[in-house]
Amino acid sequence: MSSIPLATTGAEPPPTAKQPASDTYHGVAVVDDYRWLEESGTPAVKAWTLAQNRHTRSALDAVPERAAIGARLTELFAKDTPSHSGLVSRPGRLFALKFQPPKQQRLLVTLTSADDLTSEKLVLDPNEIEPKGQVAMDWFVPSPDGTLLAVSLSEHGSEEGTLHFFRTDTGERLPESIARVQYPTGGGSAAWAPDGKSIYYTRYPLPGEKPEADLNFFQQIYWHQLGTPVSTDVYAAGRDFPRIAEIDLQSSRDGRWLLASVANGDGGEFAHYLLDWRGGSHAAWRQLTRFSDSIKDVVFGCDGTTLYLRSVKDAPRGKILRLPLDASKSLDAAELIVPESDAVIEGLTPTAHCLFVTDLIGGPSRIRRFDLTGKDQRVLPLPDNSGIDHLLALEDHPNDDCVLFRQTRHTAPAAWMLYDAAAADGAGALRKTGLFNTSPVDFSDIEALREFAVSKDGTQIPVTILRCKGTRLDGNNPTLLTGYGGYGISLRPAFNFADRLWYDRGGVMVIANLRGGGEFGEAWHLAGNLTRKQTVFDDFAACAQHLIARGYTRPDKLAIEGGSNGGLLMGAFLTQHPDLARAVVAHVGIYDMLRVELDPNGAFNVTEFGSVKDAAQFKALYAYSPYHHVSDGTRYPAVLFLAGETDGRVNPAHSRKMAARLQATGSSDRPVLVRLSAASGHGMGTALTERIAQKADALAFLFEQLGMRTSLRTPQ
Numbered sequence: 001m002s003s004i005p006l007a008t009t010g011a012e013p014p015p016t017a018k019q020p021a022s023d024t025y026h027g028v029a030v031v032d033d034y035r036w037l038e039e040s041g042t043p044a045v046k047a048w049t050l051a052q053n054r055h056t057r058s059a060l061d062a063v064p065e066r067a068a069i070g071a072r073l074t075e076l077f078a079k080d081t082p083s084h085s086g087l088v089s090r091p092g093r094l095f096a097l098k099f100q101p102p103k104q105q106r107l108l109v110t111l112t113s114a115d116d117l118t119s120e121k122l123v124l125d126p127n128e129i130e131p132k133g134q135v136a137m138d139w140f141v142p143s144p145d146g147t148l149l150a151v152s153l154s155e156h157g158s159e160e161g162t163l164h165f166f167r168t169d170t171g172e173r174l175p176e177s178i179a180r181v182q183y184p185t186g187g188g189s190a191a192w193a194p195d196g197k198s199i200y201y202t203r204y205p206l207p208g209e210k211p212e213a214d215l216n217f218f219q220q221i222y223w224h225q226l227g228t229p230v231s232t233d234v235y236a237a238g239r240d241f242p243r244i245a246e247i248d249l250q251s252s253r254d255g256r257w258l259l260a261s262v263a264n265g266d267g268g269e270f271a272h273y274l275l276d277w278r279g280g281s282h283a284a285w286r287q288l289t290r291f292s293d294s295i296k297d298v299v300f301g302c303d304g305t306t307l308y309l310r311s312v313k314d315a316p317r318g319k320i321l322r323l324p325l326d327a328s329k330s331l332d333a334a335e336l337i338v339p340e341s342d343a344v345i346e347g348l349t350p351t352a353h354c355l356f357v358t359d360l361i362g363g364p365s366r367i368r369r370f371d372l373t374g375k376d377q378r379v380l381p382l383p384d385n386s387g388i389d390h391l392l393a394l395e396d397h398p399n400d401d402c403v404l405f406r407q408t409r410h411t412a413p414a415a416w417m418l419y420d421a422a423a424a425d426g427a428g429a430l431r432k433t434g435l436f437n438t439s440p441v442d443f444s445d446i447e448a449l450r451e452f453a454v455s456k457d458g459t460q461i462p463v464t465i466l467r468c469k470g471t472r473l474d475g476n477n478p479t480l481l482t483g484y485g486g487y488g489i490s491l492r493p494a495f496n497f498a499d500r501l502w503y504d505r506g507g508v509m510v511i512a513n514l515r516g517g518g519e520f521g522e523a524w525h526l527a528g529n530l531t532r533k534q535t536v537f538d539d540f541a542a543c544a545q546h547l548i549a550r551g552y553t554r555p556d557k558l559a560i561e562g563g564s565n566g567g568l569l570m571g572a573f574l575t576q577h578p579d580l581a582r583a584v585v586a587h588v589g590i591y592d593m594l595r596v597e598l599d600p601n602g603a604f605n606v607t608e609f610g611s612v613k614d615a616a617q618f619k620a621l622y623a624y625s626p627y628h629h630v631s632d633g634t635r636y637p638a639v640l641f642l643a644g645e646t647d648g649r650v651n652p653a654h655s656r657k658m659a660a661r662l663q664a665t666g667s668s669d670r671p672v673l674v675r676l677s678a679a680s681g682h683g684m685g686t687a688l689t690e691r692i693a694q695k696a697d698a699l700a701f702l703f704e705q706l707g708m709r710t711s712l713r714t715p716q
Contacts, residue, residue, distance in 0.1 A: 013663045013671075013672065019034075019036045025622070056674060066697070069699050087392055090145065107122060133690075138159055159182060163181040217600065256276065265604040299349070354421045365492060448493075487516075531619075537573060561585040579635075582705055588647055638701070639659075647682045
């Protein structure tokens, strides 16, 4: 197939005017030529966005295969089996979010069990509210008996949610709704009273309650009685929480206790508060932990008397403590029941007689089962290189010890598994449930290998390499390297049938488990945050160099892709190592590290990235800020920036400014394109057609830049 390289289509990007602005930080003057592109909604920015989108469409649509790629993706999604996620258990039923292409948004359904798909009933279909997929569910919470649902709905991928109430059996929407319960800065949450007649919920300030600059901060907790005006709702807690508090609410199984987990922004510090429902709606909250205590999670036991805590205090890979609920013991007197080990403890789930601990071992997962005192350890028999992204105890039979979990792998679709600890005379039994996916394409020819790159300081960085069996290490393989490296977030094994298009053109895919993530515990996270963020970029560069040295690829056959914090990673890599990759795809990324904290969600990131107000942190931020390290005369890789205009997590101005700065270098024959979508935000709640369009554009761009112009295999 013949093709016209994007670099030689002859079309120059629209010119961007320079309007210099200057700031001084700790005696350092910094000039910003494109500050005006931060003014979203102005006529000038709208005109710039329109011109850039036209230029990008012209370039991408000139790729002969672009339409075919989009059609193939649409075809594969249409063949995909429905998938269920976000399972919540209530007596007699399961609640789940169901993704069912070609539906634009997920549905909310119930089932009597994970094995009886014929019992599935639809509760809420956002596609019926807005058929173009512009209404999405942020989250949902069933009442204790499962008869009512509280659902946060938002529009256009904004994650700015309003709480609505529905009857489970009929899908009827109750007339009341509560605005501003959810926003991308601190999220949102709700928890029902034991009788299901009232609810605690998070809310951001209403106009007039705080200055406009603070309206997406100061999240607090309120109490609402169903059937009463929202204007009479009662303040419950939060006035003494940080400005950047992120609150999550959960109830004990017996309904007596309410737990508020309060994050201090996004840096990984948590405080926890307890409320005894017997005190009524005006009961006092008891502080259980403080930010300095290094308690990551608190979970209710099933007996109504016990709390289990995941601590990283003097145990960066995690340990489990046990504490009575009645305040008879202080945190200092908590009982250690599962000590730190070589694995990273990610989560814990108590049942009537067992404690299940989800571990992470550098990327793959495992599950250990203990008794409630931390004795009698057993390891569940999972396949190698499995991932676990959700584990819940069933509430159908409180005396049973059954759990459901979603098992993922790189080369096989996800499946919900059921483990019954009481089966086989207490030895336990594990089986696949009726909730599993099949793939519309075959992956039997794909293998997953695990290797280690050596970073600048000698640290070994895991890389998972996905390739067709028999791939030659001759340096000629188009290779896509991705990573994240932030917030203690770990990249687990995951399956994506759309990757078949990449493999069919001889491509290799690589996932890097960088520092800044949580793959090896809190020390791994802290090694790549605040003033140590450069470590993440060094790790990623080492992974690229490893792939080249091992013969998987060479620089002109290597591409990189990442999003959000991973978008920052893309920006840092391309400015620090412009000669190591041929193409870059960066989704919803952060690029101006000196201005990011001025955005609402950017302020929440200060505990992860740092602040320009601190001299040492400013020095580190300025040293790697991608926007400030674009230099004229440097030949950069081809770049495609993708961003959403309704993004409340990362300001799309970052993508606008970074694209303008790279286009202005005039020193490369490789394209710099920016795709700004008015129908999406950070990615959550994006309609299926827009997701497919974004994927098709990214693949068309990469295929063209890496010379992947013909499929090496017959489409399946």
